[in-house]
Amino acid sequence: MTDLGAYAALEGMFNELDHAVSEFEEEPRITAEEALSYFGLPGGFIEPLLPDDEEFGVIHEPTADVYEWDDPWSVSYGIDGSTTRSLQFSNGLLAGASVAKLGVSGDSEHAELANRATTTLVAHLNEDEFSLGDIDDSEFDTPEGIEAHVFQFPQCERTSRLEEYVVGVSRTYAEGRHAYEVANEIDGPLFIDGPIYPNPAFGWMLFEQVGEGPRRMTEIWPEMVSDILQNYVNTVETMHHRDLPLVGITKTSGSAVALDALETKIDDADVDVSVPLPWTNDHQLFDDALFTMEDKHGDRGSIISYTPWLRQTKQTVRGHPVVPFETFDVNLEHGDASEYQRVFFYARTPMTDNVMRIEVPYLLVKDAERRDQIQRKVLVELSQQQKEPRAITHADEMARITRVDRNKLRQIIGSVRAIEDYNEKRGFRDMEG
Incomplete structure (x- = not known):
């Protein structure tokens, strides 16, 4: 237990912080949901996958309605490790x-x-x-x-x-x-606990591609980095051959890839929004944008909130734009590296306040109808579980290495x-x- 005097000091400082934040919140500023609408602007290497006449914005659905959606795949699978x-x-x-x-x-x-x-x-x-x-x-x-x-x-x-x-x-x-x-x-669909291309191996590849940053791993053991990523690429290609979804579910991340892209779009356009935006990473931005006061106990019952799909065409690494896999020792069976880039959306589960990034390889979802199918499947799973899909939970329980x-x-x-x-x-x- 914290010393009473020390806790009193902490409590006083937090009260002052609350006062300052309250004053700040009263000032007019762009909301997170308003900020997301600027994903429709050009630039930033991230683009919405929407018809030209639709704007990018948050969608709110009652979980009771989502339960009734058709599920194209009654069986699903999940990979996890320990x-x-x-x-x-x-x-x-x-x-x-x-x-x-x-x-x-x-x-x-x-x-x-x-x-x-x-x-x-x-x-x-x-x-x-x-x-x-x-x-x-x-x-x-x-x-x-x-x-x-x-x-x-x-x-x-x-x-x-x-x-x-x-x-x-x-x-x-x-x-x-x-x-x-x-x-x-x-x-059936294969869910991966985490991104479809794993960290830290994905990061090792990117630094090697731009020739800057921490490249020790690709200097020490380059063939292993290639082997790791080749396994995931092979999985993508196998699922494509079999016409089945491969979906990565990331629950927590300090990444600011989408936020950086959004700021680039705003900065390059003639719009009355100042950058940098106040959020520090993607998780903060989408958590704020997807939150609604009625998400748990509104007139429509609990609400699951999500975004449309976004497609990332390049990564920015140390200021350099790079297409992952384009200049790295990994064999790509289908087309060029652009086919393997990630398409993603964010979703928020109301009863657990979980915000998740859901991503798939572009190769598997070039068709709009297929994207809708996969998004609906994921939302059904998240609504039922209020966390990652059940198959991932089962994999985690079986793989866990205890103390x-x-x-x-x-x-x-x-x-x-x-x-x-x-x-x-x-x-x-x-x-x-």
Whole structure:
């Protein structure tokens, strides 16, 4: 409990902040919903996918009505993964392991796919003599339907990002490989917990494409970055072949890609709106725009709010416009890189106040009717769950590596002493995302 005197000081400062904010809110300024209407302006590398005679704006639907919408796909699937986070040892060994699973929602003829898993272990020890050799799952007893992949992280100069690299490779390889493995066997939409192209691998590629920024990972292990992204691209292409949706659901993000694009559009046009806009990231902007005072207990019952689709044609990285995948070592089977760019919309669930970015590859939704089908499917799922689709929830439950699991795995490495940081000992790292 906070010291009473200290809390009194905090309370006083927050009261002053509330007073200042109240005065600011009384001043006339553009609302978030009004700001969204400027997505129809040219520029910014983000464009609305709407008929020419329609304006970009927020849509509010009673969840009771959404429940009654036709669902083109009665069965859906979800991919999620879990990691041990980084495991450190006294001799310099650093390791990270992950599990990826498929969740199934609905009466599926392929329910047994949920029993499969893809597991990974990535280990790093900066010593010439250390080698994992050619370990594969034939070296140990792996249950049927479980894939095991062991990787040795290359030797490299010391970097503060090494833990991020080891764990990031472990998680994204497992999830992408598992998605690709099951894509040929499912018969409904595949939801991914997160973006359709995963971070941090997607960011590693972008920095390499522009030749600036943190490029250590693409210098240390370029083939692994390519392999990770190739798994996701292959999944996109497989789902396209099978005429099934692939949908990424991002619940939290500090990205300001849409906000930056909106400010660019406003700045380039002759409109009476000052930039920068007051919001600090996309989540803030869309949370504000999608909120309605009647979303929970209005005359029409609870309301789910969402935007039309937006298409991103390029990314801006360190001031340079770049088309993801265009100049990177990933094979694209369909057309050029523009076909693989992301199309997205935002939605807000009323009872849980969740704001989510929903994205799909443009290749899968070039047809307006198909976009409408997928949007309706997603909104039905969100209205029912008030959070991510049920298939993702099931995948998360089955893939989760608990703290007990992590400690048991750490103790298997008995030849050297394990090192836990202070926050992990206190359990703080179990509260991380």
